[in-house]
Amino acid sequence: MKKKITIKDIANELGIHHATVSRALRNDSRISQSTKDKIVSYAKSKGYKLNQSAVNLRNTHSNEIAVIVPNISHYTFANFVSVITDLAARNNFIVSMFQTRENYEYEKDAVKTIMQNRVAGVIASLSLTTTDTDHFKDLIDFGIPVVFFDRVPLDIKAPKVTTDNYKAAYGCVNLLINKGFKKIAHLTGPLHISVFNERNKGYQNALKDHVVEYANNVVIPKEFEISDGFDAIQKLWKEDEKPDAVLCDSFTLSAGVNMFCRNQNIIVPDNLGIIAIANDPFSALLEPAQTIMSQPINEMAKIAFDLLIQCTKSEIIDVTKSIQPELIIRKSV
Amino acid sequence: MKKKITIKDIANELGIHHATVSRALRNDSRISQSTKDKIVSYAKSKGYKLNQSAVNLRNTHSNEIAVIVPNISHYTFANFVSVITDLAARNNFIVSMFQTRENYEYEKDAVKTIMQNRVAGVIASLSLTTTDTDHFKDLIDFGIPVVFFDRVPLDIKAPKVTTDNYKAAYGCVNLLINKGFKKIAHLTGPLHISVFNERNKGYQNALKDHVVEYANNVVIPKEFEISDGFDAIQKLWKEDEKPDAVLCDSFTLSAGVNMFCRNQNIIVPDNLGIIAIANDPFSALLEPAQTIMSQPINEMAKIAFDLLIQCTKSEIIDVTKSIQPELIIRKSV
DNA sequence: ATTATATTTGCACACGTGTGCATAAATAAT
């Protein structure tokens, strides 16, 4: 490992002060063009690389944005992180990844590490097992702005970006009823999470508004896997009064339902309609192609990023941006 | 934003030297238990948080591992990053994400940023447009260890972790031929990339070993999208001598082929066999369920991480770990 | 030619932590 050259080395070599070198390399207007040229070309020839740790220490904050998500390998989050990473790079930030695996303790660990690293800001989506949000309050008190995304807390003053979950679910049920379905079940998550709570409200109210009696919410109390959707519909299918349609709160759940139908020769949508709130492109590849209420993840990511940048520059604002989802009708209803 | 407490603040308050505080908080054996207790409890009561930037500066390297991938939203990479993130957290590292979008310039930018941040190590998968790897050589010369993964360069001495691509493709063709397919096409990527080159060699040699005459490789010179698979098979289907099976180098390509078959009422596998080298769990959800040669991404990630840790601790080694893929036979062949 | 103004560079210190070495205090050995 060869010795790393510093601005002091450059200063000594060129017989000038390191502050001048520092300013020249950042293209400070106070340095004359001639010395800038001299310094820049010398720095380049010697392979000088800025030491960002030193800059971060001096600036009392780092050039990082931390992203906390439950699971990076889930498409929605992967998609989200992908957009954030592009935006960050374009704005000279680095993205640090944290994954909670739906575990409250891991989430707290992540927050601790984030504080130690004095990151410029955080974008977070809560874990399913998080009921206490004090660690995030500490983070904000510590001076690190946090923007929440998708799974947002209701008891923290901070910018939040969500899909309009109420309307998403309401719209799905509305479509199903208009298509003639009468017994609609809802595969959802723990209702203490605002996302699922609002969707369930939308589901319930749509039923009420159409004077539909059958209602059936199946709460899946953990990370949604394909098998969870499979198991849920299998159970429903044994009931006396079977549903004739299901609203699924994730693509994986609907994929599990689809799989069950194929196994049992249940014709979709004739015997069972399937709709999901999701944004996974593979929904189009299922047989029959899956109708979805699409969450505009790209747009949400962009808004979340902009809000965060805004918070790093000025005061923390307490807004909730609720983005409208888009119905993509395919063959499963 | 409240004032952040430092070890010097603690030292002053307790009437001791900050070096003692520093050592106590790191549980240095030279500090007596009584003063440790006093310091730790005081630090906790005041909400002291270590400043990692200062530590990084002092240590001349950061606590970060950088991961460079073409696209985080692609399942293979999302899965990989997910595993790496877990391992990193368990070993007190942070993962910084970089996404090249298959763009050589972005890759160079990422490397530059990584150098500036003095990261502890890098795990990278090359972009499709990267033909010159000098930036990675610079990185290694700079003292930052790099482990390559999946898309590896052949001209750099560094640890590399790949699927055994030759055997993966060979095994696929072998299966197809044993199942009675005779005209097998290969949808692959640019052959200057070692991954595709080796797969194509495996494909060609398997055909040769079975004395099969028909060979047809379709090179898709960019990031694989579903539409690319669709377009490729559409073109092949217009040829005088149509293939009766395709080996696809990604799940997305095979999904595109599947979609074309559904559109055109081509029966899979009777009229066309489909097999893919992939690890996407949604391959099981296609109709018919997709046969794949599965890349062991989790295992590869673990090996890559271990190799990197090893490199940060001792000398850089020049090994290539070639991991065996696993054939998962479903309905599409 | 003198003063006023603008431009350019230098100086000193700060950011928070870690480490080698010296010193001081406590304990053990003679």
Added chain:
DNA sequence: ATTATTTATGCACACGTGTGCAAATATAAT
């Protein structure tokens, strides 16, 4: 009781960069 040894703490400096202010130099105005 004195010396040797262990244990505990302090001191000074280093890590590389950025910034407010002062000083020096150059340019413009009178």
